[in-house]
Amino acid sequence: MYFELAKRNLKRNLLRSILALLGIIIGVAAISSLGILGGGLKQGIMENLGSISNYIIVFPNYQNGYTSFDKRDIEKLRVLNCKVIPVYATSDFVYIKGKNRKAYANIFGIDKNDIKYLNLKVKVSDTSVAVDTFFSNVNDVNVGNQLEIKNISLRICGIYNSTFLFPDNSLILTAKTYRRFYGENNYNYSRIILYVKNINDIDKIKNETDKILNRKEKKCIIISLNSILEAINGVITKVSYFLMGIGAISLLVAGIGIGNVMLMSVVERTTEIGVMRSIGASKKDIIILFLYEALILGVIGSLIGAFLSLFFGYLIVHYLLKTSLSYYAIFYMIIGIIFGILTSLISALYPAYKASKLDPIKSLRNE
């Protein structure tokens, strides 16, 4: 019956209740939508970069005068519990057949059997080349087009997404083809990629690599892409919470609105409160009654707001971030609902307390 009483009291001033409800709806929708936006950003990054978290990249330490790795370095690393992928690298002009123009690109050479570990979804032979999306878009080339390096024609066999493993505007050749162009006896590698099957072993292998290659002096710099990803995720999480904080301001305003509605309600219902006290309602009963009213506003407003945020979230994530909504949307909806209900209840605490403190005798004389 508390619920019934509360429901009827809200219906009594329907417009006022709807306006208070609207505040909660907007506040919850803002919090949840902005949370979903953050979650979408995170998911988008994970979709694009998630595949690189199993890799460690080893660069020569240029500051100490090291510019490449040799075969011995590679052999030393073979003891590690991971796939060692030595990479040749250079920059050169490439002639684009059919377009009659040259393009400058980063050219990488990787052993034919190692390419599959790089998750690039391309298969490169000794007579072909893979290009990244950046090179493909800028130079308007596609699979099947021909490129010429050192006057030798190579067919584009695939296009891969740019990742941290390879910078934008890059091409991948097999190690054999690379050596054909840039020195048959060239076994000086510009970087080493370590593919670690179990992500939990990343730190261990990173430390072991450091012990092997940097034993005497700092010969190389070791970067685990996992830590970069974690850093990016950390920043996005903070941005998400900041955005949700901005959304929470509108919820705070809604809370003030509910507090105001409840205080007006206390004034209007002074006699009614006096009657209830005189027929045996305790102070606790009066508090519960007012909190029920706030709870009804909070629950209805939060649910509507949360489902609105799902709609807005879908628009943002699908059309703006070009990714899909996932379980995180539910998480942010729940956070929005919890905040909405708590805001409503907290806002009603003072009015409820004030109502419970009314003197029944004075209240009854109020009419």
Place this chain on the structure above:
Amino acid sequence: MIEAKNVWKIYGKGEAKTIALKNINLKIEEGEFVMIMGPSGCGKSTLLNILALLDTPTKGEVYYKGRRTSSMSENERAIFRRKISGFIFQQFHLIKTLTALENVELPMMLDERDKSYRRKRAKKLLEMVGLGDRLNHYPHQLSGGQQQRVAIARALANNPKIIFADEPTGNLDSKSGMAVMSILKGLNEKGITIIMVTHEQELTKYASKIIKLRDGEIVEIINK
């Protein structure tokens, strides 16, 4: 059953000080029909509110069955108002948003009775006061006399031992007033103690004890 010893009620301080009740001493036994009478502003309602534990005396003590009510917690006072006593007002004071049936259910709801019991008892009480055909009417759809009868049914909801009535006929025409008085008399005959405030001399025939007040003091107690 109820005893007031040296009860004073003073409002305000200094020059604004008003003495509403002066040194009230009275004893009300179980099953009595007590009428508190006197001119307007003599402290009748104040005394009733103190006896009903809606208000507290400035000085003195009120005892219920030998227990000092000043030692009762706020919660115990609420339980007294809910279970032991029922209150009837001159202005009826029904909750506007509730039907007659729901108004009668309200004290039982506060007493955490289950819904089926509440419904059954509320119907029975409204039938008893002659409103069996008005269960789902809201207060604004009822006449003054009907509203007061709903208020009586509400006061009876939790089987009280005492009913406090503050000028229950004050806002009613004589016919409705008589109907209300006959209900109260019937309840008194069933053993319920009635303590009623009135200034209508013709109602004294219903009383077993009359307490006359003037300027906050008891001037006469008549036992019939």
